[in-house]
Amino acid sequence: MTYDTLLYAHSGGVTAVINATAAAVIVAAREQRGRVGRVLAAHRGIGGVLREDLIDTAAFDAVALERLARTPGGAFGSCRFDLPRDDGGAVMDRLFAVFDAHRIGWLLYNGGNGSMDAVARIQAEACRRGHPLQCVGVPKTVDNDIVGTDCCPGFGSAAKYLATSMLEAGLDIASMVGAKGSVFVMEVMGRNTGWLAAATALAAGGDPDRAPHIVLVPEVAFDEDAFLARVQAVTQRLGYCAVTVSEGIRRADGSLIQEKSRDPRGYVQLGGAGSEVARLINSRLGYKFHWAIPDYMQRAGAHWLSATDREQAMAVGRAAVEYALDGHGGSMPAIRRLQDLPYRWDVTPIETAPIANLERRLPNRFVAADGLHVTQMACDYIRPLIMGEFAQPTVDGLPDYRGFEMVRVNRLLPNWVG
Amino acid sequence: MTYDTLLYAHSGGVTAVINATAAAVIVAAREQRGRVGRVLAAHRGIGGVLREDLIDTAAFDAVALERLARTPGGAFGSCRFDLPRDDGGAVMDRLFAVFDAHRIGWLLYNGGNGSMDAVARIQAEACRRGHPLQCVGVPKTVDNDIVGTDCCPGFGSAAKYLATSMLEAGLDIASMVGAKGSVFVMEVMGRNTGWLAAATALAAGGDPDRAPHIVLVPEVAFDEDAFLARVQAVTQRLGYCAVTVSEGIRRADGSLIQEKSRDPRGYVQLGGAGSEVARLINSRLGYKFHWAIPDYMQRAGAHWLSATDREQAMAVGRAAVEYALDGHGGSMPAIRRLQDLPYRWDVTPIETAPIANLERRLPNRFVAADGLHVTQMACDYIRPLIMGEFAQPTVDGLPDYRGFEMVRVNRLLPNWVG
Numbered sequence: 101m102t103y104d105t106l107l108y109a110h111s112g113g114v115t116a117v118i119n120a121t122a123a124a125v126i127v128a129a130r131e132q133r134g135r136v137g138r139v140l141a142a143h144r145g146i147g148g149v150l151r152e153d154l155i156d157t158a159a160f161d162a163v164a165l166e167r168l169a170r171t172p173g174g175a176f177g178s179c180r181f182d183l184p185r186d187d188g189g190a191v192m193d194r195l196f197a198v199f200d201a202h203r204i205g206w207l208l209y210n211g212g213n214g215s216m217d218a219v220a221r222i223q224a225e226a227c228r229r230g231h232p233l234q235c236v237g238v239p240k241t242v243d244n245d246i247v248g249t250d251c252c253p254g255f256g257s258a259a260k261y262l263a264t265s266m267l268e269a270g271l272d273i274a275s276m277v278g279a280k281g282s283v284f285v286m287e288v289m290g291r292n293t294g295w296l297a298a299a300t301a302l303a304a305g306g307d308p309d310r311a312p313h314i315v316l317v318p319e320v321a322f323d324e325d326a327f328l329a330r331v332q333a334v335t336q337r338l339g340y341c342a343v344t345v346s347e348g349i350r351r352a353d354g355s356l357i358q359e360k361s362r363d364p365r366g367y368v369q370l371g372g373a374g375s376e377v378a379r380l381i382n383s384r385l386g387y388k389f390h391w392a393i394p395d396y397m398q399r400a401g402a403h404w405l406s407a408t409d410r411e412q413a414m415a416v417g418r419a420a421v422e423y424a425l426d427g428h429g430g431s432m433p434a435i436r437r438l439q440d441l442p443y444r445w446d447v448t449p450i451e452t453a454p455i456a457n458l459e460r461r462l463p464n465r466f467v468a469a470d471g472l473h474v475t476q477m478a479c480d481y482i483r484p485l486i487m488g489e490f491a492q493p494t495v496d497g498l499p500d501y502r503g504f505e506m507v508r509v510n511r512l513l514p515n516w517v518g
Numbered sequence: 519m520t521y522d523t524l525l526y527a528h529s530g531g532v533t534a535v536i537n538a539t540a541a542a543v544i545v546a547a548r549e550q551r552g553r554v555g556r557v558l559a560a561h562r563g564i565g566g567v568l569r570e571d572l573i574d575t576a577a578f579d580a581v582a583l584e585r586l587a588r589t590p591g592g593a594f595g596s597c598r599f600d601l602p603r604d605d606g607g608a609v610m611d612r613l614f615a616v617f618d619a620h621r622i623g624w625l626l627y628n629g630g631n632g633s634m635d636a637v638a639r640i641q642a643e644a645c646r647r648g649h650p651l652q653c654v655g656v657p658k659t660v661d662n663d664i665v666g667t668d669c670c671p672g673f674g675s676a677a678k679y680l681a682t683s684m685l686e687a688g689l690d691i692a693s694m695v696g697a698k699g700s701v702f703v704m705e706v707m708g709r710n711t712g713w714l715a716a717a718t719a720l721a722a723g724g725d726p727d728r729a730p731h732i733v734l735v736p737e738v739a740f741d742e743d744a745f746l747a748r749v750q751a752v753t754q755r756l757g758y759c760a761v762t763v764s765e766g767i768r769r770a771d772g773s774l775i776q777e778k779s780r781d782p783r784g785y786v787q788l789g790g791a792g793s794e795v796a797r798l799i800n801s802r803l804g805y806k807f808h809w810a811i812p813d814y815m816q817r818a819g820a821h822w823l824s825a826t827d828r829e830q831a832m833a834v835g836r837a838a839v840e841y842a843l844d845g846h847g848g849s850m851p852a853i854r855r856l857q858d859l860p861y862r863w864d865v866t867p868i869e870t871a872p873i874a875n876l877e878r879r880l881p882n883r884f885v886a887a888d889g890l891h892v893t894q895m896a897c898d899y900i901r902p903l904i905m906g907e908f909a910q911p912t913v914d915g916l917p918d919y920r921g922f923e924m925v926r927v928n929r930l931l932p933n934w935v936g
Contacts, residue, residue: 114693116686144695173689179696260915267916268534268818271591275532277562278597284814302916375793395810396702400686403822406915486915497678497824497904498685498720 103205103232104135106424108157109142109149110210110240111181111218114174115254116261116402117413118210118240122176123169124417125208125238126157132425140202140509144177146209146218150191150516152198154509164504169414170492171501172402183218187518192225194516199233201512206234206424208417212241212252216432217456223430224453236424237432237452238416242399244295247458248450249434251485253416254399256409259299260486261401262288262344265394267303270311270342273390277339282388283331283381284311284342287374289398291348294319294462296398298474299482300344306476311342313473316377319462320471321352327377328384330472335387345373403499407488408443419447443484521623521650522553524842526575527560527567528628528658529599529636532592533672534679534820535831536628536658540594541587542835543626543656544575550843558620558927562595564627564636568609568934570616572927582922587832588910589919590820601636605936610643612934617651619930624652624842626835630659630670634850635874641848642871654842655850655870656834660817662713665876666868667852669903671834672817674827677717678904679819680706680762683812685721688729688760691808695757700806701749701799702729702760705792707816709766712737712880714816716892717900718762724894729760731891734795737880738889739770745795746802748890753805763791821917825906826861837865861902 106129110118122141129139141155142148155176160168168175184191198204209219219237226233239246244255266286273284288296294317304310313334316322334341349357357373378389412435419433431449438444466478492499524547528536540559547557559573560566573594578586586593602609616622627637637655644651657664662673684704691702706714712735722728731752734740752759767775775791796807830853837851849867856862884896910917 114690171689172686173691174693177695178693180694264821264916265815265819267919268590268820269814271589271919272532272814272818273591275592275596276598277595302914390813391811392813392815393809393811394815395808396687396690397683397810397812400690401683402686403682408915483914488915489909489912491907491909494907496720496901497826497906498682501685501689 101203103203104137105140105202105204106136106206106208106421107140107142107149107154107204108208108210109145110174110176110178111145111215112178112211113242113399114178115240115242115399116172116257116405117253117410119171119173119175120169120410120413121210121238121240121253121417123165124414125421126160127165128418128421132421135425141176145179145181147179147181148177149198150194150518152201152511152513152516154202156507156509159505159507167500167502168504170402170490172400175504182214183221191518194518195222196229196231197513199231202509205232206236208236208238208420208424210238210240212243213246213457213459216246216452219432220430220453220456226429234424234427234429236420236429238420239432239434240413242289242296243293245293245460247455247460250437250445251435253409253413255295256406256412256485257401258296258399259482260406261398261404262296262300262394263302263486264404266300266312266342266344269392270303273311273340273342280388281335282340282390283335283378284340285345285374285378285389285391286343287345287347287372287391287393290318290346292318292459292461294346297344297346298462298466298478299486301474301479302483302486306479309338312344313341314343315473316343316345316349317462317467317474318346318348318350319467322349322357323471324380326470327472328381331381332385343377345377347373349373403492405490406486407490408485410490412445415447423449440480440484443487519621521621522555523558523620523622524554524624524626524839525558525560525567525572525622526626526628527563528592528594528596529563529633530596530629531660531817532596533658533660533817534590534675534823535671535828537589537591537593538587538828538831539628539656539658539671539835541583542832543839544578545583546836546839550839553843559594563597563599565597565599566595567616568612568936570619570929570931570934572620574925574927577923577925585918585920586922588820588908590818593922600632601639609936612936613640614643614647614649615931617649620927623650624654626654626656626838626842628656628658630661631664631875631877634664634870637850638848638871638874644847652842652845652847654838654847656838657850657852658831660707660714661711663711663878665873665878668855668863669830669853671827671831673713674824674830674903675819676714676817677900678824679816679822680714680718680812681720681904682822684718684730684760684762687810688721691729691758691760698806699753700758700808701753701796702758703763703792703796703807703809704761705763705765705790705809705811708736708764710736710877710879712764715762715764716880716884716896717904719892719897720901720904724897727756730762731759732761733891734761734763734767735880735885735892736764736766736768737885740767740775741889742798744888745890746799749799750803761795763795765791767791821910823908824904825908826903828908830863833865841867858898858902861905
């Protein structure tokens with residue numbers, strides 16, 4: 101029995117360019133027609149593998165692949181599921197049963213820190229079993245927190261979207277300055293790391309009078325008094341103040357800046373960090389306030405992709421196919437920065453086992469000494485990653501994201517009851 | 519004394535294309551060099567006129583005008599100020615003193631319903647005084663609620679931004695479908711009218727399975743039970759549900775869907791309609807929820823302009839100069855729809871007095887019979903307005919919105935102490 105099927109799966113939160121990686125994997129695998137038979141994709145991540153819910157990508161013609169490579173979200177679906185460590189091996193047994201049933205010799209797993217842990221463990225299990233499977237990781241996350249790679253595909257486009265949003269909203273609020281002072285707060289993703297918040301600093305271009313005037317990141321404990329003093333100083337000088345807040349900022353005691361109160365009907369009310377910070381400013385300083393929460397929009401904004409990010413997303417997909425076919429299971433393509441200006445980069449394999457479940461936070465040199473902004477070094481690091489535009493084809497004024505025909509692979513195993 | 523100065527001012531909330539109107543006014547006025555002397559802009563709207571805070575646009579060269587025409591927000595600043603009716607004429611006296619001091623013969627006032635009231639009253643006052651001033655309105659508002667014009671410059675770009683955002687966020691949430699069901703709520707601008715909420719329906723393209731599955735507008739009283747039943751039905755069918763909520767939706771008793779509760783420290787907590795609706799779904803149906811509030815981003819998103827909107831914004835600016843110089847004070851250029859597909863339109867003068875302070879709401883035929891969505895007719899109306907893209911020049915991956923040199927006109931009058 102030859103294991104000539106290649107399986108692609110992704111996991112966790114999606115990005116604006118995760119489908120670009122998927123398309124690159126499919127194209128690269130097809131170029132190995134002598135060695136690679138079928139190219140399958142798991143429906144909804146590793147859960148789809150367990151349920152034996154697999155999609156045959158042969159139905160994707162060149163037109164569909166081109167469209168896939170520029171459509172945001174995960175066309176094959178994703179899931180939030182960690183491989184258990186304490187189930188007596190039932191999940192691993194099932195995974196390998198599916199690999200055997202469909203002659204899967206290569207598994208490309210596209211995800212973040214947790215997914216790299218899965219890659220390392222599945223590869224170790226294959227070795228233990230003497231199974232031919234080569235499992236290779238493919239990095240992606242808007243959080244930019246995978247260790248061992250200069251940056252993560254997905255981050256650059258989200259960073260470009262947020263920096264542009266802060267630039268544009270900053271021009272809007274600057275137009276509306278009134279006598280009373282006003283603040284604008286934008287809450288961005290980042291539970292543990294401030295990479296996306298830091299990206300908004302690009303909008304200011306180093307000018308202390310331009311938005312954002314304050315950037316709050318989870319790496320620094322929230323100091324309410326220092327923060328309010330700065331908001332007041334900026335507003336007294338300019339008439340307004342624009343603030344970026346990571347969703348995950350915490351006080352020195354570790355508590356999240358997030359309201360939990362009960363409304364008159366007794367429902368628990370969960371406010372995010374952005375609304376809480378805006379409300380705090382209003383109640384303590386009396387300024388008018390607006391807040392924005394881009395939420396999914398920031399990681400799905402493919403109408404305004406970073407061309408650099410898209411190129412890197414495809415490059416890691418192609419490289420992962422190469423590593424898998426070279427028998428380099430357990431590895432992941434990492435992006436290496438060769439030069440800042442002009443930006444030069446390449447892709448090189450690293451082992452997933454040492455980086456699994458680690459989390460890269462903003463280094464100290466990227467955070468301003470007062471903890472209320474990021475440094476020029478942070479901007480210099482992020483700037484190349486948002487460079488370049490990609491013109492989305494449109495239909496009737498909207499990006500052309502028409503859907504895809506998904507052809508299911510026949511199931512060969514009993515239902516999974518995990 | 520010749521009144522050969524043209525003054526441009528805008529008022530109220532800004533848009534992604536209000537500066538396109540301003541640039542078109544300046545260019546068109548310069549083309550009348552024989553008749554028009556200086557072209558001034560009020561700093562921060564009508565308040566700038568009262569404070570005699572005026573900007574000489576002669577400092578804008580061709581490069582600056584090109585950039586102005588594609589920069590979001592109001593470069594000259596705006597204000598929220600209504601002409602008082604009960605101040606014994608002090609404000610009118612001051613306005614005409616400024617018009618006299620700077621030989622202002624033409625005032626172009628760019629705004630919404632309230633601004634058109636000001637246009638009609640200032641023109642009536644000029645007639646009463648036998649003053650040569652010709653005051654002409656120029657429509658703008660993302661709310662699309664000015665009566666007498668087919669649409670309002672600023673709306674098309676905000677509509678395109680929001681429809682694209684719902685399309686993209688819809689693909690994201692569709693990727694993340696889990697066993698428990700999840701909802702995504704996007705709160706859009708519109709205190710009294712549902713035009714912007716309706717625009718998001720373009721993302722679905724008439725497909726009931728695509729986001730948004732529900733659109734709540736202020737024109738329909740919020741029926742909690744009917745709404746929750748629909749959310750449940752959609753989520754049971756698809757695994758998720760995407761909802762657009764106008765910020766101004768109200769219950770049948772007229773109360774806003776907006777939480778006012780107190781947090782543990784006693785602060786009043788103001789939740790918007792979006793978060794309240796999301797929380798309601800969670801507490802009643804148990805689904806996971808996300809919500810987005812694009813806030814200023816939706817009206818400042820010039821990185822993704824509607825080319826049609828931009829063209830109309832410039833056309834009304836040019837037409838207003840023409841009407842003013844033709845002595846058609848008290849008028850406003852209105853956009854007339856000549857044909858739907860392909861979209862054809864022109865600009866024609868209408869009187870501001872009859873439309874001042876009116877508000878155009880969604881007609882009944884644009885709202886679905888069950889009040890939970892908008893109709894195909896609504897989509898057919900909005901679609902042409904979002905068509906066409908405009909490629910923003912970029913610097914280092916961000917739109918090139920470098921600022922402008924603002925040259926102040928010397929003050930000739932005593933300070934205004936209104």
